[in-house]
Amino acid sequence: MPSPLSQRLAEIVGAPHVLSGAACAPYVIEGRTPELAVFPGAKEEVAAVLAMAADGGVPVTPWGGGTRMGLGAPPAHPGLVLGLGRLARLVEHEPGDLTATVEAGMTVEALQAALGRRGQWLSLDPPEASRATVGGILASNASGPRRHLYGTARDLLIGLTMVLADGTIVRGGGKVVKNVAGYDLPKLVIGSFGTLGVIVEATMKLRPRPDCDRLVIARFGTLGEAGSGVRAVMASDLVPSALELADAEVLRALDGEAGSDGAALLVGVDGLAEQVEWQCAELTRLLKDCGLRDWRLLDGEERDQAWRLLGRMAPAVFPEGSAGMSWGVLPTQVPELMERGGEIARRRGLRAALSAHAGVGMVSAALGAAGAGAQRVAETLGEWRALVNASGGHALVEWAPLAVKERISVWDTPGPAQRIMKQIKAELDPRGILNPGRFVGGI
Numbered sequence: 001m002p003s004p005l006s007q008r009l010a011e012i013v014g015a016p017h018v019l020s021g022a023a024c025a026p027y028v029i030e031g032r033t034p035e036l037a038v039f040p041g042a043k044e045e046v047a048a049v050l051a052m053a054a055d056g057g058v059p060v061t062p063w064g065g066g067t068r069m070g071l072g073a074p075p076a077h078p079g080l081v082l083g084l085g086r087l088a089r090l091v092e093h094e095p096g097d098l099t100a101t102v103e104a105g106m107t108v109e110a111l112q113a114a115l116g117r118r119g120q121w122l123s124l125d126p127p128e129a130s131r132a133t134v135g136g137i138l139a140s141n142a143s144g145p146r147r148h149l150y151g152t153a154r155d156l157l158i159g160l161t162m163v164l165a166d167g168t169i170v171r172g173g174g175k176v177v178k179n180v181a182g183y184d185l186p187k188l189v190i191g192s193f194g195t196l197g198v199i200v201e202a203t204m205k206l207r208p209r210p211d212c213d214r215l216v217i218a219r220f221g222t223l224g225e226a227g228s229g230v231r232a233v234m235a236s237d238l239v240p241s242a243l244e245l246a247d248a249e250v251l252r253a254l255d256g257e258a259g260s261d262g263a264a265l266l267v268g269v270d271g272l273a274e275q276v277e278w279q280c281a282e283l284t285r286l287l288k289d290c291g292l293r294d295w296r297l298l299d300g301e302e303r304d305q306a307w308r309l310l311g312r313m314a315p316a317v318f319p320e321g322s323a324g325m326s327w328g329v330l331p332t333q334v335p336e337l338m339e340r341g342g343e344i345a346r347r348r349g350l351r352a353a354l355s356a357h358a359g360v361g362m363v364s365a366a367l368g369a370a371g372a373g374a375q376r377v378a379e380t381l382g383e384w385r386a387l388v389n390a391s392g393g394h395a396l397v398e399w400a401p402l403a404v405k406e407r408i409s410v411w412d413t414p415g416p417a418q419r420i421m422k423q424i425k426a427e428l429d430p431r432g433i434l435n436p437g438r439f440v441g442g443i
């Protein structure tokens with residue numbers, strides 16, 4: 001017998017687009033099953049669903065591709081999953097203006113394929129692009145290795161339509177680059193993890209596809225040497241698209257050999273063929289002065305596969321029983337903090353794998369924690385956070401078993417800004433129905 005809520009939802013979106021009971025199994029969040037999952041087919045339907053949820057005080061979990069639902073504090077009660085998968089159209093592509101307007105549920109891969117037919121791309125390369133959606137990457141400000149050159153979603157977004165918790169549809173920005181009058185609300189929503197509104201449509205800046213795209217893997221005897229390679233590249237005239245640092249554990253996983261040690265630098269270069277050739281030659285010349293052991297140009301399928309792996313190198317080392325953090329630190333501190341992080345884990349009898357978008361100071365630190373016990377894992381993550389905080393950076397628990405999350409806060413403390421964040425949340429979602437309790441400071 002359908003519940004009154006599911007009947008009312010079925011009237012909005014059509015009965016086949018409301019799931020309940022066992023059919024909700026794919027939408028379990030941190031072991032908690034939602035009451036219902038609902039899939040609207042238009043932004044007006046999203047608005048009607050949210051208005052109804054707000055009336056009844058029912059929590060709502062926006063759901064894109066579901067690739068990152070393990071991030072954040074566990075939900076007290078996931079309530080209603082609001083799936084965006086049916087809002088997946090490319091609304092408008094203006095090749096002459098280098099802009100596209102796209103519905104939030106479209107996957108990044110599908111968007112890139114459509115834009116690619118006109119020789120353009122959205123210069124973002126988040127992991128899991130075949131599942132990650134445009135709304136999800138905006139909500140989590142996800143990015144990949146090419147963030148080094150091209151920046152993040154925040155830099156590419158020029159307009160956004162979202163539905164507020166009470167069902168109001170608001171649009172901010174537009175299709176031209178200079179388009180904001182007043183506060184830049186679209187950028188406030190980026191990285192807010194679905195706590196301020198449900199993104200239904202976005203207008204983004206595009207780029208022409210580069211003629212030539214290369215990936216060089218350079219190996220060094222130690223992480224310190226590879227780190228000096230990073231500094232040399234950063235101080236040079238080179239403009240790589242990606243600058244990824246991998247420790248020995250990550251390198252072993254990359255190679256699929258037991259014997260690799262040392263560290264590696266993976267450098268992406270794109271642009272016109274002549275410029276790319278020059279950059280690759282200059283790169284190897286520079287790296288030779290830093291203790292380069294050997295280097296190789298990856299090509300064809302091997303290169304494509306390496307690019308796909310680059311965004312999630314450290315997490316991929318320990319697929320089972322792992323926990324991991326993302327650190328934001330100054331680029332110059334990356335190699336030393338990676339070394340010290342590895343030492344901390346070893347001292348506690350755990351394996352660690354660390355990789356970094358080195359040029360922008362984003363470190364991905366994974367712990368091989370199978371069978372280690374939640375307390376030891378939480379203490380190690382805590383020591384990592386203390387190390388990173390002492391250097392002026394911040395550390396976020398990206399994924400961990402529930403027993404670990406009960407012992408350490410997922411988010412770093414935002415300090416005095418927390419008061420303002422809570423006020424913004426209260427203004428946009430006064431009944432607290434959007435992803436309640438999952439975000440920074442218990443928002």
Ligand SMILES: Cc1cc2nc3c(=O)[nH]c(=O)nc-3n(C[C@H](O)[C@H](O)[C@H](O)COP(=O)(O)OP(=O)(O)OC[C@H]3O[C@@H](n4cnc5c(N)ncnc54)[C@H](O)[C@@H]3O)c2cc1C
Nearest residue numbers: 062064065066067068126132133135136139142143194199
């Ligand atoms: C192994 C692995 C490694 C990763 N490593 C990185 C990394 O190094 N760097 C990085 O930046 N990212 C990383 N990611 C994240 C990745 O880029 C995600 O695929 C993407 O960020 C989320 O897209 P999604 O559609 O799956 O969102 P979901 O997982 O569905 O949702 C993510 C969050 O956004 C909210 N949300 C989703 N859609 C909307 C919407 N339309 N409106 C409002 N809120 C919404 C959800 O409620 C949730 O809080 C990694 C993911 C994986 C699986």
